[in-house]
Amino acid sequence: MMIVVLKKNSTTEQRADLIEWIKSLGLDVHLSEGKFQTILGLIGDTASIDTELIEGLAIVEKVTRITEQFKKANRKFHDDDSVFDVGGAKIGDGNFMLIAGPCSVENEEQICEIAERVKKAGAHMLRGGAFKPRTSPYDFQGLHADGIELLLKAKKLTGLPIVTELMDISQLKYFDDVDVIQVGARNMQNMELLKALGRENKPVLLKRGLANTVKELLMSAEYIMAGGNEQVILCERGIRTFETATRNTLDISAVPVLQELSHLPVIIDPSHACGIARYVRPLTLAAAAAGANGIIVEVHNEPARALCDGPQSLTPDEFGDLVQSIEKVREAIL
């Protein structure tokens, strides 16, 4: 359903043309005329109608979509929380997923040591970047396929499932044994990538873009789901605002908002949201208190020497303390 308000100076002929075109799309139109405007109610499946197209017509003053454009991701048509299984761990509903690991995979010793330590501290999944999206072409770009090999070694050693970022469809061939494929914030609207992931059969961790609304995040999830892969994990990781005290601004409200609009699990990435290790603890506990379904947090055995993003990483011990506090907070909000 959609509401279209026409301008007062639109002609009868223009209205008739518009109504005819709407009907040609298989929709019904309900017309109500007022003194200063005329209002059309479009009834039927308006998901395939482009709001901006109608908004741009010369005779249109305003368009409001009443029914959301996302369907498969929409809680209206799927009351219960979705729950996915990842290497034996569960995400969604009452489960709280702890994902931890370094920003970048650097070498076998590093990733294996971190994997063992975060597992001991309570993590359910290991994260680590192999393909890295860096702002500058002169920054370290990751170990690529070799990085995935090292993650798989750490997985074999600890039993932890792994999640790592895919930056381009051509890299998919290296992801056969990866448990969860991550789509980074910069690629949230890389539509070709999303379509390709719709043909995969494993969970996708979809990060919210820097300047994307929660509804656009859900439309990107819809892209994946429309292709047949309904295992999407939504991840809030900070949005870009005028505030510069933190790298991005964590939109903590996105947790209850997304959980209301969608049945998909919602996790928080406090490390990228703030960019500073000493704020990771309060933001993680805030996420747990707000009812998030998990976190993805950066942990490094030597944060001060990490090749990238070291400053936002916790030590394994700090992560261990944090896990204990998360559990207490989750009991507190029951």
Add this chain to the structure above:
Amino acid sequence: MMIVVLKKNSTTEQRADLIEWIKSLGLDVHLSEGKFQTILGLIGDTASIDTELIEGLAIVEKVTRITEQFKKANRKFHDDDSVFDVGGAKIGDGNFMLIAGPCSVENEEQICEIAERVKKAGAHMLRGGAFKPRTSPYDFQGLHADGIELLLKAKKLTGLPIVTELMDISQLKYFDDVDVIQVGARNMQNMELLKALGRENKPVLLKRGLANTVKELLMSAEYIMAGGNEQVILCERGIRTFETATRNTLDISAVPVLQELSHLPVIIDPSHACGIARYVRPLTLAAAAAGANGIIVEVHNEPARALCDGPQSLTPDEFGDLVQSIEKVREAIL
């Protein structure tokens, strides 16, 4: 301390002029010349230097302030958390201040009933608007002085100290018995108002402006403190971003950031941040988990019929439940 980078094509004479002017302000200048730029280090009390002034000079490429411009609000010069006494209740450091009440004072029965019920539920202070800043001149504008009279009746009845918003200096005469004076987000940079409050001798609850950084909030606190009144309570109430799913975006990171930069107490207003009652609970618990020093939350005995902002108000019972959860979360993060 301040760093000024000069353009490579600046002349020796232009540099000499600038250096002379800086020295005339009582500062020392440290000069270092490079191939592509020349850098000046300004040493001394640079708080009174306007960064934008220097940034605008034709020969200047970039200016960076190393020492922050706020002093009295700065934790660097005041290690311990400030603690203020408000009618027997304490705010700051380990205390968690619970402020509750209706958006607007409507009548004696309403404000007294709410006061009694929020007190019973654990509130330490009563809030309620008498002078209301409304976006439209056609909206309800508050009961003005009569509203304050009614708040004082509720105070007498329950013993709860009261906080209410001041919109203009001319209204100060009605605030003699008000315990805490609130400065609203729209007035955060109403400098004349801040100066007037610097001459008062009671705590000021200073709300962050919709589009103001945490440093600008601290500069506004500095305006009040510079006048002699050092009792300022900082309040994060959501900032304006591109996201429209909530009325504003609660900047939860502002809690640890402000607590690091300043010794002043930091509270959260979840009601105005989201504008929707059902999100108040998760955001309040997030605030407690992030280490906030308190909350100011809207509670109404009949939310559906409230004259303004009803939709974002909790019922007294919902507030009571929330208080119990807050306490558990605070224990969890110790």
Add this chain to the structure above:
Amino acid sequence: MMIVVLKKNSTTEQRADLIEWIKSLGLDVHLSEGKFQTILGLIGDTASIDTELIEGLAIVEKVTRITEQFKKANRKFHDDDSVFDVGGAKIGDGNFMLIAGPCSVENEEQICEIAERVKKAGAHMLRGGAFKPRTSPYDFQGLHADGIELLLKAKKLTGLPIVTELMDISQLKYFDDVDVIQVGARNMQNMELLKALGRENKPVLLKRGLANTVKELLMSAEYIMAGGNEQVILCERGIRTFETATRNTLDISAVPVLQELSHLPVIIDPSHACGIARYVRPLTLAAAAAGANGIIVEVHNEPARALCDGPQSLTPDEFGDLVQSIEKVREAIL
């Protein structure tokens, strides 16, 4: 007119309550029920209804205002451009108002020299700050009433009408001979100030707030106009965004948007929008090309030594060149 979408799980009783309440406000309700939602059309004068109030009700999913809340500022009810007379010069419709002068009035010699030079270059009005809103309490705060005296001397000398900023109602007594009263961006929603200006009988130059939408700017104009003073000049001066290359981001689209929504004149302040003198010329020409009704620009006889905002000031000669280019651009777009 307003559209209210109810949630699918709202009860018949809840709907009946809401409809009854709406009718008690003197509005008619048109109800249409669908499978996934129920829609109410509120018909009548909805200007006094608070959208956020209804949005917050538990049974409401979405609210859309069809009729704008501003009336006196609305072009719908006032087809022709408003034109105001300011000391013989006209603003609005086909007239292009050139306002120039220093950021701050510093002394008699300065303001008089600048006044004479900008007049000669083609300016129609003199600007100059007497009361200054500075971010830091340690920055220069203006000459106050003495500054207005100096502006009046420059007015007497040159015949140029003057515009200067009012920061607080208590300063109004000094504005008797000021031709146009300026409301600064930080005070755009200082509602008490706006109401006081609604009782004046001279034009008000209303600057858009840093984080305010064009519709909020029009609502602030409405506050002044609702009081009886319909002479409001709208001023776009840059909004706050994530971009830091310029002090603010000039929203050039606000020119055609405001001119479409309202009959009031729209001017641009390129100096505050960018904060850097060398960008003032391209932005001013862009404003003229976009169809603005004038500009307010900072001109200083010695920009490098100005007490505040010097870096964003043109010299009188640069201003003279700019005026000639503005005239050519205006001819080009006829």
Add this chain to the structure above:
Amino acid sequence: MMIVVLKKNSTTEQRADLIEWIKSLGLDVHLSEGKFQTILGLIGDTASIDTELIEGLAIVEKVTRITEQFKKANRKFHDDDSVFDVGGAKIGDGNFMLIAGPCSVENEEQICEIAERVKKAGAHMLRGGAFKPRTSPYDFQGLHADGIELLLKAKKLTGLPIVTELMDISQLKYFDDVDVIQVGARNMQNMELLKALGRENKPVLLKRGLANTVKELLMSAEYIMAGGNEQVILCERGIRTFETATRNTLDISAVPVLQELSHLPVIIDPSHACGIARYVRPLTLAAAAAGANGIIVEVHNEPARALCDGPQSLTPDEFGDLVQSIEKVREAIL
């Protein structure tokens, strides 16, 4: 060059570790100690140092990059404007490039008719989308390779060079005869795509991302240039802000800012910036007046029936009128 401010409570050992690490990167360090902070000046090629890495270190309070990270795109090292040849037309320096055409290629008749008409009106290049990035998976996605075939027919017919968007590396095979490859706003930080284009030998039209700063746009240009392809055309197409009156907010200041920071040509896309045809004319003239090096504008022979983005399209006649006004504005600003 880079400035690093250390916290006052950092230990001598921590400082020594940091300095040693910086030196291991081949940089010199200049140390100056103050009462409240210690400052390190990093001297040498700091382009490969990640600011955020250092910012995140526990002992670091602030980091400022003095030398920009982009080199090949930087005007500092390349004084003259770059000029590229595109099918005989020139872009950059004093040339004003007119690019026009439909949002989407729909069929042979449509694209050929539009191509002939925009050529007659003065266009130098034809635009048209074959691969379309749509927010919803249910929207029209473009004609893909067939769309490029049709563009090539229109090119053959009219002699106009063509520009069209590449969404994924796998599509590159269809772009052999395309004259300019467009990177859309959503892909501005699709780093793999940028790297691939760095290996091409034809101009790339790089659109600024919705939430990207001008410096990030230059870093993305740097990605392409670092690979060997130095023909990059920068395009401002509106950024995302809190304002909703236009689809995006055209950042007109980006024109002079980018032209100052870089030698690359800067064009404006007024159609996507505002999303509404009736604002395209004022925004285009503003761009010309601000000194842009060209525009890319949507033109459709039947805007009301266009498959996508019709509402923001001009008719060929409107485009013809606009071209004449652009020429006059350009003469006016000489």
